[in-house]
Amino acid sequence: MYNIQNIVAKNIADYRKKHQLSLDKVSSATGVSKNMLSQIEKGHSNPTITTLWKIANGLHISLSQLTSLNNDEVDFIDESDIIPIIDDKVTIYPYFPYDDKKQFEMFKMAIEPNGKMDSAPHHAGSEEYIIVNEGILEMEIDSKIYTINHHQAFRFNSDVPHRYCNPGDITVVFTSTMYYQ
Template sequence: MTDLDHLTQSLARNLKRWRNERGFTLDGLAARAGVSRGMIIQIEQARTNPSVGTTVKIADALGVSITTLLDYDQEPRVQVVPPDKAVRMWSTEAGSSTSLLAGTQAPGPLELWSWRLMPGESSASDPHPAGTFELIHVTAGELTLVVEGEEHHLRTGTSATFEASGDHAYRNDGTEPAEMMMVVSVPPVR
């Protein structure tokens, strides 16, 4: 079984598990996440690999981290994630990519991300639930953070935090790759 097959099977199993645990019907979760009922059915039957955006919407609607959706086992008190076990969520031919490094439920989802954006590339994000915060730290290059239309230019060594319940995006307007670490904290589902 390939890594992609393993990821598809884990997502199918865990989506069904968390949807049932939350007491959401297919239609209820679809409405809450803003994705089609058919897409949720295809994911639960391991017949598709959804986009990162769709996976984020479903995780947010369930009130769990993406790591929780991708793999669920009883976690030890300390979970070490070697570099080769980070989950590559997307990449481009030019070399931009993002990897989910670690995540936990504390008390809501808490995720640690590593990002790399090549010059001229960007990534936009749909708004997350109210109370979701992102903390970023630029480790190389320069990054333009756009939050609800307002641009913030962040150089190497600069950190920022913001509530991510509105439109936001990350852009590399520079000539070198931009790299950052990001922590996302999502409030628990009530």
Template sequence: MEDRAAATESPGETGNQALSSRVIELRKKRGLTLEQLAAASGVSRSMLSQIERGKANPTLAVTLRIAQAFGMNIGDLVDQPWTASRIEVVRSDDTRQLFRDDRECRIRTLSPLHMEKNVEFYEIRLAPGARLHSAPHFEGTRELLTVTQGHAAVAAGDNRCELSAGDSAHYHADLEHTILNRGDEELIAFLVVTYQ
């Protein structure tokens, strides 16, 4: 999950609009141009523009970079301060957790959205023959994919592997990479993304 992919997905409009308003408010309050915020955060100007227009659903890593550019954590940025609760639950029917949901692919974020961290956790469902293609993420990004149902083909750079239910693959995600459903049934997998 990364800048380019995030710009094409359009889940939870409410969450997008809330973040959009917050980024615009903070940027203007600090007298920053989009170019200056891009330089400070390491997030492209075009991605920031899409976020401000509510047209992009940024990953946790991108949101963290924006928050850090404003000198705050993710909770402060999205105006949802860290709760003192020891257990946080991500409900299966919480549409705010949907990163993507269409006929070919459903990606659900299993990590609490406000958490400031270097790990993201997703549930991925791919229709037969569908693929999830990603441009290279930030340098040092790795992905761990575990298949729970179906048959997947994974490509990362020039490397390829095949996975069946119960198999896992760990690969460099700072290279162009693809997950393809090679089976006749829905592919269900869990994806852990780590950033160094």
């Protein structure tokens, strides 16, 4: 297993170096303070899911590009090999990180009862595909509520603000595939 803080720290540092960006420019693009970015990049801070999404969206990269090791040889992934991203009642397991050639990423998300997660818009033209494996998921998109039951699938344009909610009394578990055009 790998320490998620160190992975995120390395990925941000590598991105800044590759694109010749200062912490000020990254802060401006992401809405995350320069001080917080510095702490994250040094591996001294464990950012929340919300902060990770802000950084990913601001840099126009996927969440898994930010949280996963670059490994082109991965063919089989066991959940025990993944360091989950945990924030309050939400846990994300990044199974397949973003690949420029394939333009998608895939992860499992678990939301405890009465849990929710707000998501800022993803890249323009992006789509999200969800399959609910357990429980009932409510999605709020443009002030409209959609209910996705166990063994149902849902697709939406994810370049708008959206919210994942678990209104039930059991943990909702679903698989999400993000497609970036």
